[in-house]
Amino acid sequence: MDIIQKLSFEIDGVLGYISDYNGNSETKAFEDNIKRSLNTGNGEEVLFILEQIHDWYERNYDDIMGNDFVMSKEKEAHYNNKEKIANYIEDLRKMKKEAPLNFKQSENSKPGSKPLKQKIFISHSSDDKEVCKAFVDFLERLGIEEDQILYSSSSRHGIPAEMDIFNFLRGEIDGGITVYYMLSDNYYSSPYCLNEMGAAWVKQNDSKTFILPNLTGGIRGVIDDGNKGYALNDSYDLIQLKNNLCKEFNLKVTEGKFDDIKQNLLNEARNVHQ
Missing domain, CATH: 3.40.50.10140 (Toll/interleukin-1 receptor homology (TIR) domain)
Incomplete structure (x- = not known):
């Protein structure tokens, strides 16, 4: 499974934690823009939006961790979420050094590849x-x-x-x-x-x-x-x-x-x- 496929599976969960904490127009824009970019396979846009999401965490992370209304499990989830986003950014930046980030034909769309399984x-x-x-x-x-x-x-x-x-x-x-x-x-x-x-x-x-x-x-x-x-x-x-x-x-x-x-x-x- 390539990185765009993996992110496509996980993006609802990644954005869900952010939306639950602060479902404003900025976080809604994250969802709309990154899903569009994932659907078109535009890796450059995906990387840019992930960097914006990571910036959002940098601005809000201390408030989340210090919020008494956020349960400990949710705080742990936000920590893991922030790390996951950082890892995706690092992987995409490494790939960008080697080739343009164009994923229009993912591994799953290649002839003879197996479709993703319904669960x-x-x-x-x-x-x-x-x-x-x-x-x-x-x-x-x-x-x-x-x-x-x-x-x-x-x-x-x-x-x-x-x-x-x-x-x-x-x-x-x-x-x-x-x-x-x-x-x-x-x-x-x-x-x-x-x-x-x-x-x-x-x-x-x-x-x-x-x-x-x-x-x-x-x-x-x-x-x-x-x-x-x-x-x-x-x-x-x-x-x-x-x-x-x-x-x-x-x-x-x-x-x-x-x-x-x-x-x-x-x-x-x-x-x-x-």
């Missing part, structure tokens, strides 16, 4: 981890790859070691990860789950809604209650889900194999106490 975040209550584990198995057996799934109740699909959970999830949501809401009474009673829901809604992430058997109050919160969602204990809903995922991820699965995959999830879902 899924399983937003769930830990009290529902058994049925959600069966759902993750359902996705993998359909052909969705392990590294495309973020599921915090699994060591294989969870938060990388030594990473701050809050910052990592925020970065993934800021980066546009697709959110699968696993709705249940447990989900709605969890402040942590509701925070995830709200954060993804604010960022307007793509999402799908899934109804666990122990949801008794219907769809609530910022999710559109006109969205029926997929019921995990409904065979027809799982067939529709499979058809949609096969189109979305370019998957192929035989009917016989899918019958087995579907039945395993139905069995687990129907074991959930309502």
Whole structure:
């Protein structure tokens, strides 16, 4: 992955911290200008705007660190953010010495290169981890790859070691990860789950809604209650889900194999106490 691709993935998170602290016209201009430059592949403009963002941090950093209303985790995030921007500037300046900063044809656009993978975040209550584990198995057996799934109740699909959970999830949501809401009474009673829901809604992430058997109050919160969602204990809903995922991820699965995959999830879902 080249530096412009990497920055394109991380820029929403980088700018999100700045906007949360001071969402004025200056910080809005940073967002508009750098996203335009990233889209056109103009590395010279990207470098210039990053230098402006770094200057903003130089002017505001002491105020951020001394602000009693900024929590310690947020201060740490701003420190890391400032260092990340400085590293990008250093890398781009080194590249500029060797060649013009023109990234109109990135590695990902070259013939034969692999497209960037779409990622899924399983937003769930830990009290529902058994049925959600069966759902993750359902996705993998359909052909969705392990590294495309973020599921915090699994060591294989969870938060990388030594990473701050809050910052990592925020970065993934800021980066546009697709959110699968696993709705249940447990989900709605969890402040942590509701925070995830709200954060993804604010960022307007793509999402799908899934109804666990122990949801008794219907769809609530910022999710559109006109969205029926997929019921995990409904065979027809799982067939529709499979058809949609096969189109979305370019998957192929035989009917016989899918019958087995579907039945395993139905069995687990129907074991959930309502």
